[in-house]
Amino acid sequence: MNESELPPTFQEMLAVLRRERDEHARVDAVESNFAYVFVHALRKPVKENEPEDHLGGWLRIPVSFPDNGPWGLVTIVPLPGKNGGINGDNHNPGHGNASPVRGRGGDHYYSWTWSESPPVRSPADILGVVRWFERRIRLGMT
Amino acid sequence: MTQKVHHVIHVGKMEQTWDQDVVKASAIMTRANFIPPEGFVLEALTHPNGDVVKDFQPNDDVDFRDEKLKFFNVIPGGSGRS
Numbered sequence: 001m002n003e004s005e006l007p008p009t010f011q012e013m014l015a016v017l018r019r020e021r022d023e024h025a026r027v028d029a030v031e032s033n034f035a036y037v038f039v040h041a042l043r044k045p046v047k048e049n050e051p052e053d054h055l056g057g058w059l060r061i062p063v064s065f066p067d068n069g070p071w072g073l074v075t076i077v078p079l080p081g082k083n084g085g086i087n088g089d090n091h092n093p094g095h096g097n098a099s100p101v102r103g104r105g106g107d108h109y110y111s112w113t114w115s116e117s118p119p120v121r122s123p124a125d126i127l128g129v130v131r132w133f134e135r136r137i138r139l140g141m142t
Numbered sequence: 143m144t145q146k147v148h149h150v151i152h153v154g155k156m157e158q159t160w161d162q163d164v165v166k167a168s169a170i171m172t173r174a175n176f177i178p179p180e181g182f183v184l185e186a187l188t189h190p191n192g193d194v195v196k197d198f199q200p201n202d203d204v205d206f207r208d209e210k211l212k213f214f215n216v217i218p219g220g221s222g223r224s
Contacts, residue, residue: 089222090222090223112222112223113222113223114220115220115223116181116219116220116221116222116223117181117218117219117220118180118181118182118218118219118220128216128217128218129218131215131217131218132217132218132220135183135185135194135217136222138194
């Protein structure tokens with residue numbers, strides 16, 4: 001993935017994300033105007049020895065960010081839900097939107113939209129976006 | 143003689159001082175430059191970047207006499223559903 005081909009504001013967003021939240025965040029794919037940005041440690045482990053990459057996921061961030069908000073999350077394993085189950089909040093295992101990162105293990109697509117959230121305004125708003133995903137994941141776990 | 147109360151809290155990297163014991167979450171968020179605060183959620187944390195102990199919607203009261211309410215983050219709200 002050649003990040004230099006992404007729009008300057010998107011590259012600025014990546015710089016903020018790596019500086020403030022996850023220095024190892026990476027862009028693994030771009031398809032249909034969405035970049036698949038892997039962010040580590042979106043949730044805490046719920047069992048012993050969970051692999052690190054199971055705790056993160058790919059945020060689907062439009063390459064036009066911040067002109068448009070994120071749409072969806074792809075994970076390797078289902079997110080934990082209530083009472084030891086899985087998080088069923090718009091959970092779509094095997095969904096086509098996971099295809100761009102399926103080779104890296106991505107399979108579970110959570111179709112979470114930004115439609116009810118405050119508009120993103122600047123590349124630095126990625127930090128709020130990541131916290132929003134963490135919150136959604138956490139709410140599914142409680 | 144009563145001593146004036148000052149509550150020092152941290153919202154992200156910003157320090158805020160409040161003279162009141164109880165304020166609206168929206169006031170804290172506005173002072174942290176989330177304007178308008180509607181659509182955002184105020185999260186109280188155990189410590190900076192710590193675990194969430196409580197959520198506040200903009201119209202909720204935040205009582206600083208609760209010792210757990212010292213560190214906060216403001217995050218976007220929204221159900222995630224279209």
